[in-house]
Amino acid sequence: MTTLPLRDARLLVEAALTRAGHTAEESAVIADHLVDCETRGLGFGGLARALSVVERKRAAAAPPRSIRTVAETPVSATVDGGDHVGYLVGAHALELATAKARAHGMAVVGARNTWYTGMFSYYLERAARAGFFGMIAGSGPAMVAPFGGTEARFGTNPIAFGFPADPSPVIWDIGTSAVMYGEAVLKDRLGERLVPGQAYDAAGAPTLDPAQALEGAFAVWGGHKGSGLALVVQLLGMMSGAAADPPGLSDCGFFVLLLDPERLTDARAYARRVTELAAAVRATRPVEGGGAVRVPFDRSAACRERTLRRGTIEVPGAVVAALRREAGHS
Template sequence: MTTLSLPDARALVAAALTTCGYSATDVETIADHLLDCELRGLSFGGLARALSIAERRRATETPPQPIRIVAQTPVSATVDGGDQVGYLVGMHALELAVAKAHAQGVAVVGARNTWYTGMFSYYLEKAAAAGLAGMIAGSGPAVVAPHGGTEGRFGTNPIAFGFPATPAPVIWDIGTSTVMYGEAKLKARLGEKLASGHAYDAAGAPTLDPAAALEGAFGVWGGHKGSGLALVVQLLGMMSGAAADPSGVADCGFFIVLFDPGVLTDAGDYRRRVAAFAESVRATRPVEGGSPVRVPFDRSVNCRDETLRRGTIDVPEAVVTALRREAAGV
C-alpha cells in the first residue's frame, strides 16, 4: 500500500482525469465524489475508479455529447447524459431535482445514456443538507443473475433512501448484487479473489476469479427477496428511457425522487424526530457479546471523520502507479 496525503490523492486523480480530457470544472466534480469514497473506506469506488473512467474514455470512439434535458414539467425532467460519465450526469440530475422539489414540494428526474454514477448516498447527503428526503435507483448492464440463475439479467442496481436530520442524515444505500462491479474490477486489477458463492463464469460455473465473473455474472443479494428488489430497481432505472440490457458499460439509468417534508408536516420538527428515532435505534440493547447497534450511514460518517483527522489514505501501490502513468499520458 502507498500512503497519500489527502491533497496529494486529489491532485493525482485530478492529473489523471485532466490528461484523459476532462475540464477543470468536471475534474473537481468527479474527484470530489471519488475522494469521498476513499474517505469513507470504499476504495473500490475511489481512486481506482479514475482508472476505469480513463479506460472507458479510450475505448469509446464517439466523443461524449453535452448533457441535455429532453423533456420536463414543473415537477419532472428527463435527462440525456450524452454518454458523459455518471458523476457529472448524476449531479446535473440532482441539481434539477433539488430546484424542482424546493419549488413544487416534490420532484422526479430520470437520466439515461450515462455510466459510473457512483455512490447514491453521495447525492442524497447533499439533498438532505438541502432539507429534502428522497430515493435514488439505478439500472445498468446485465451483470447480475436473478435468484436461481447463472446468467446476467440485472445491473448491480443500487438503491438508496435519504432523510434529513441533525447532525447527520439517515441514509440507506445498498447494491442488489453480492459484489459490486467496482469491487470486481479492483480485485481483478490487484490479482485478488472474490468470496465464495458470489459469482459465476460465462459457462455458469461458480468462480472466485473476478475477471471470469466480469465475463459471466455476479450473484444477487438477499435470495428471492433481493432478486425481486433488483428487478424493481432495474424497472425504475429504465423509466428514464435507459435500455433493459445495454451493451458494455453504457446507458445506465438514474432515477431520483425528492420530497420536501414541509409539504406534509413541520420540516424542522421532522428533522428532529428523525434524529431522535435514529438515536432510539442506536440505543437498542445489543445481542449478548455484540457490538452497539448502528444506523445506516453511521459507519460512513465515522470513517470519514477519522480519515479527515488522520489526513491520509492508503491506496494499493498498483493503483497509484497506474494513476501516475495515466497522469503522464503513458
C-alpha cells in the first residue's frame, strides 16, 4: 500500500482525468466524489475508479455530447447525459432536483445515457443536509443473475435513501448484487480472488476469478427478496428512458426523488424525531459478544472523520503507479 496525503491524492486524480480529456472543472467534481469514497474506506469506488473512468473515456467511439434536459415540468425533469461519466450527470441531476424541491416541495429527476454514477450516499448526504428526504435508484447493463439463475439480467442496481438528522444524516445505500462491479474490477487489477458464492463464469459455473465473473454474472444480494428489489431498481432506472440491457458500459439510468418534509409535517420536529430514533437504535442492547449497534452511514461517517484527522489514505501501490502514468508523472 502507498500512503498519500489527501491533497496529493486529489491532485493526482485531477491530473489523470484532465490529461484524459476532462476539463479542470469536471475533473474537480469527479475527484471530490472519488476522494470522499476513499476517506470512507470504500477504495473500490475511490482512486481506482479514476483508472476505470480514464479507460472508458479512451474506449468511447465518439466524444460525449452536452448534458441536456430533454423534458421538464415544475417538479420533474429528464436529463440526457450525452455519454458523460455519471459523476457529472448525477451532480447535474441532483442540482436540478434540489432547485425544484426547494421551490415546489418535491422533485423527481431521471437521467440516462451515462455511466459510473458512483456512491449514491454522496449525493444524498448533500440533499439531507439541505433538509430533504431523498431516494436514488440506478439501473445498468446486465451483470447480475436473478435468484435461481446464472445468467446476467440486472445491473448491480444500487438504491439509497437519505433522511435529515443531527449530527449526520441517516443514509442507507446498498447495491443489490453480491459483489459490486467496482470491487470485481479492483480485485482483477490486483490479482485478488472473489468470495465464494459471489459470481458465476460465462458457462454458469461458480467462480472466484473476477475476470471470469465480469464475463459471466454476479450473484444477487439477499436471495429472492434481493432479486425482487433488484428488478424494481432496474425498472426505476429505466423510467428515465434508459435501456433494459444497454450494450457495454453505457446508458445507465439514474432516478432521484427529493421531498421537503415540511410539506407533510414540521420539518425541524421530523429531523429531531429521526435523530431520536437513530439514537435509540444505537442504544440497543447488542447480542452477546457483539459490538455496538450501528445506524446505516455510521461506519462511513466515522471512518471519514478519522481519515480527515489523519490527513492521509492508504491506496494499493499498483493503483497509484497507474494513476501517475495516466497523469504523466512517470
